[in-house]
Amino acid sequence: MSWISWPFRLLALALWFVKEIVVSNVAVVWDNLTPGQNSTPGLARFVTRCRTDAEITLLASMITLTPGTLTVGTTIDDDDDERPGAKILFVHAMYSPDADHLREELLDMESRMLRAFRRRGDQS
Amino acid sequence: MTLGLDIGIAIIFIACLASTYRIVKGPSEADRVIAGDLLLFGTIGLIALFGVRSDSPATFDIVLVASFVGFLSALSLARILTRGKR
Amino acid sequence: MTFLDLAGTVFVILGALLFASAALGIIRFFDPYTRISAVGTAGGLGIVLVVVGALLMQPTVTDTVKVLLIIGLQLATSAIGSIAIARSAYLTGAKVQRSLYNDLEPRR
Incomplete structure (x- = not known):
């Protein structure tokens, strides 16, 4: 993708993110106001494709800003088999039935973020 | 017009009372820090509503500064939790 | 009462209700991590709604x-604060309760 569409991609990311914040707020508030708990909490390890500190900070902040998911910590895995030196997030989630489901959601958010944030839109 | 503001102030005040209860009661220190965070957000909301209600010209300046430096309290409380270790 | 006043009132009350929900959340939820999620609703959308509602009641350009x-x-700052608190809560040994999966602990 060319750099001409960069500002529009950032704007599209912002709009999508506003929608996402509202949807997840409604989910948390609904669970809170109805009696009983229907949350399925858990903590998953997520290998990101972020290269710079700015990208991983933005991704961690976006994960934390959507209520229900929360970044607990980051680390760098130098012994990873596929990608040595990959940046890793530990994410706590309330409404994902299992770790793989949560990782798929995070992968979607990460793809959108990288497509919008990188000027060329590359994702690897 | 001020009726809506009054209702908002009352609800946020009750929320602040609830977080004070969690600060006093809180089973662990982390719970107290989280309730303190909510108390900070409630204070920022109360500043905004009181400022608009009293027609103060500096309302949004104060809210701007409060939201800018407020997260320092969360950071320092988090540092206190870990006893200064990073 | 103009349309802007009405919209401002609705925004302020919605934001205040988010605060009430967050306060209920930190009382009802069961471990620090879910409580941080509850506070995140107030710190993110709640404050934004309250401040925008306050602006709509007396709108000026500045x-x-x-x-x-x-x-x-x-x-930006509420996200950083939440991450810092969650990290220190984990470091001081707060357990993730009722967890269905946990990649930070070895498998049982």
């Missing part, structure tokens, strides 16, 4: 610029 700055700063 205040609009300030409110845009407030929204950006508030979203």
Whole structure:
């Protein structure tokens, strides 16, 4: 993708993110106001494709800003088999039935973020 | 017009009372820090509503500064939790 | 009462209700991590709604610029604060309770 569409991609990311914040707020508030708990909490390890500190900070902040998911910590895995030196997030989630489901959601958010944030839109 | 503001102030005040209860009661220190965070957000909301209600010209300046430096309290409380270790 | 006043009142009350929900959340939820999620609703969308509602009641151009700055700063700083608190809560040994999966602990 060319750099001409960069500002529009950032704007599209912002709009999508506003929608996402509202949807997840409604989910948390609904669970809170109805009696009983229907949350399925858990903590998953997520290998990101972020290269710079700015990208991983933005991704961690976006994960934390959507209520229900929360970044607990980051680390760098130098012994990873596929990608040595990959940046890793530990994410706590309330409404994902299992770790793989949560990782798929995070992968979607990460793809959108990288497509919008990188000027060329590359994702690897 | 001020009726809506009054209702908002009352609800946020009750929320602040609830977080004070969690600060006093809180089973662990982390719970107290989280309730303190909510108390900070409630204070920022109360500043905004009181400022608009009293027609103060500096309302949004104060809210701007409060939201800018407020997260320092969360950071320092988090540092206190870990006893200064990073 | 103009349309802007009405919209401002609705925004303020919605934001205040988010605060009430967050307060209920930190009383009802069961471990620090879910409580941080509950507070995140107030710290993110709650403050934004309250401040925008307050702006709509007396809209001026300079205040609009300030409110845009407030929204950006508030979203960025509340996220950083939440991450710092969650990290220190984990380091001080708060358990993830009722967890269905946990990649930070060895498998049982």
